[in-house]
Amino acid sequence: MVTITVDMDKCQHYGQCCFEADDVFALNDDGQLEYVKEADESRRADIESAADVCPMQAITVE
Amino acid sequence: MAASVVVVGAGLGGLRAAESLRAAGFEGVITVVGDEPSMPYNRPPLSKEALSAGVHAAELEFRRKPSVADVNWQLGSPVVSSHLAARTLTLADGTQLAFDGLVIASGIRPRRLPIPGPEAGRHVLRTAHDAMSVRDYLAPGRSAVIMGAGFIGCEVAATARGLGSEVHVVAIDEQPMIRPLGAELGLGMRARHLKHGVDFHLGRTVQEFLGGDQVTSVLLDDGTELPASVVVEAVGSVCNVEWLEGNGLDLTDGVLVDQGMVVDFEVPIVAVGDVARHPNSLFGNIPRRIEHWNIPTETGRRAGASLAALLRGEQPDQGPFSAMPAFWSDQYHHKIQSFGMPGIATSSQLVEGSADEACIFEYSDDTGLVGVVGVDRTAELAPYRKQLLER
Numbered sequence A: 001m002v003t004i005t006v007d008m009d010k011c012q013h014y015g016q017c018c019f020e021a022d023d024v025f026a027l028n029d030d031g032q033l034e035y036v037k038e039a040d041e042s043r044r045a046d047i048e049s050a051a052d053v054c055p056m057q058a059i060t061v062e
Numbered sequence B: 001m002a003a004s005v006v007v008v009g010a011g012l013g014g015l016r017a018a019e020s021l022r023a024a025g026f027e028g029v030i031t032v033v034g035d036e037p038s039m040p041y042n043r044p045p046l047s048k049e050a051l052s053a054g055v056h057a058a059e060l061e062f063r064r065k066p067s068v069a070d071v072n073w074q075l076g077s078p079v080v081s082s083h084l085a086a087r088t089l090t091l092a093d094g095t096q097l098a099f100d101g102l103v104i105a106s107g108i109r110p111r112r113l114p115i116p117g118p119e120a121g122r123h124v125l126r127t128a129h130d131a132m133s134v135r136d137y138l139a140p141g142r143s144a145v146i147m148g149a150g151f152i153g154c155e156v157a158a159t160a161r162g163l164g165s166e167v168h169v170v171a172i173d174e175q176p177m178i179r180p181l182g183a184e185l186g187l188g189m190r191a192r193h194l195k196h197g198v199d200f201h202l203g204r205t206v207q208e209f210l211g212g213d214q215v216t217s218v219l220l221d222d223g224t225e226l227p228a229s230v231v232v233e234a235v236g237s238v239c240n241v242e243w244l245e246g247n248g249l250d251l252t253d254g255v256l257v258d259q260g261m262v263v264d265f266e267v268p269i270v271a272v273g274d275v276a277r278h279p280n281s282l283f284g285n286i287p288r289r290i291e292h293w294n295i296p297t298e299t300g301r302r303a304g305a306s307l308a309a310l311l312r313g314e315q316p317d318q319g320p321f322s323a324m325p326a327f328w329s330d331q332y333h334h335k336i337q338s339f340g341m342p343g344i345a346t347s348s349q350l351v352e353g354s355a356d357e358a359c360i361f362e363y364s365d366d367t368g369l370v371g372v373v374g375v376d377r378t379a380e381l382a383p384y385r386k387q388l389l390e391r
């Protein structure tokens, strides 16, 4: 299981993460980030990619 | 013996290249040489929240993947010369390093213009150290003169206003950020800055810095004299490639690489990030340098895989490189987000909102849509980005 944490104090809602793993990260209609906190192990590579491309370095993957 | 790789430049590109070498199965020794004393850290906050709040490099450090825990970080002394055919590098402190494979990740530095007058009081903004030294001068009762109205100049202007400093922006361009945003949105951004009290001197150049030991004012070409507690020069960049001279590489604008980020040379060499002039199949494969934050990650991934293949004696992936350039900027809580290459467009068109409020602009050239920029419309840009990917 992959555990995902986004530091919402750091997140600026740029949505870069959404392009790497759109099943985990999405911007809602108000432009705010929503994400799922757990994902299947098979999604790890894309989720780590999302953490890499976050300009605020707000995403932690465990 | 296992092969060794030296990475020159301990920034984002260098870090991502090292991670990608490991991800591609390279098990040899990796040494990253950096002239800054710090581990790789995030630069964009240096003109934004970190400049405002006074944050040190250590707090901006990138998380590093466990796979690079065994990398040697050789920090604090730059590479000054190289003999690439012999696979050797020389550092300023005299250290000689040998390598089997090389990653060029040395980035760029701010351009300095030869302008008469005192040197003290003139600053640039590239490193955490630069940001800390500028910050001391941004306060009520102080006056900041910012040269250049590109993204960094405009971000510093916004941050400086937020800290209560008087701000004068001097630029030869007719609108702020005109190259990446076009004249219409540039004008709209100017309106936002005017609302926050920035004083613009556009179409102007600095003729001389005035003062004794320290700059106290700035003389423009039209005779205007602006008070200056600090000058921040944000007038473009120069590639850090001097250490590569004398090896016969094409260094006309950064380091020329192919779609795999590989340098055309007899020894395995790749280049990444701001310094790499690379083709992108989304934009006609014309080699270009792109100074956007997502490029070190995208080029670093590709370069690490290519170098690992070359060191195994294999041909690197010859497929096209087609990463979407992405850029963001924050000015007075306005969020600018750009996808593609609006800077190469020949025309821009407002498609949603209005230029001085939340809006979306499309940018095109004779091949069609080449870029999109949204201001305070981040969530609505996804379909435009998709359209760009389908070019």
Ligand SMILES: Cc1cc2nc3c(=O)[nH]c(=O)nc-3n(C[C@H](O)[C@H](O)[C@H](O)COP(=O)(O)OP(=O)(O)OC[C@H]3O[C@@H](n4cnc5c(N)ncnc54)[C@H](O)[C@@H]3O)c2cc1C
Binding pocket: B008, B009, B010, B011, B012, B013, B014, B033, B034, B035, B036, B043, B044, B045, B046, B047, B077, B078, B079, B080, B105, B106, B107, B108, B125, B126, B127, B152, B240, B243, B272, B273, B274, B275, B290, B291, B292, B293, B294, B296, B326, B327, B328, B329, B330
């Ligand atoms: C103030 C500022 C704000 C920015 N804001 C944004 C933004 O909002 N959005 C965005 O998309 N992009 C932004 N950027 C751009 C982004 O930060 C860069 O594209 C990115 O840092 C490039 O990474 P890099 O690894 O290629 O180069 P760098 O991060 O510059 O790393 C290169 C490293 O190599 C070192 N080096 C150079 N020469 C040598 C040598 N001879 N020997 C050893 N080491 C050497 C340098 O000192 C440096 O540490 C900003 C940049 C700055 C400076």
Ligand code: SF4
Binding pocket: A006, A010, A011, A012, A013, A014, A015, A016, A017, A018, A025, A033, A053, A054, A055, A056, A057, A058, A059
């Ligand atoms: S990329 Fe980072 S800052 Fe942007 S929405 Fe995702 S978590 Fe937030």
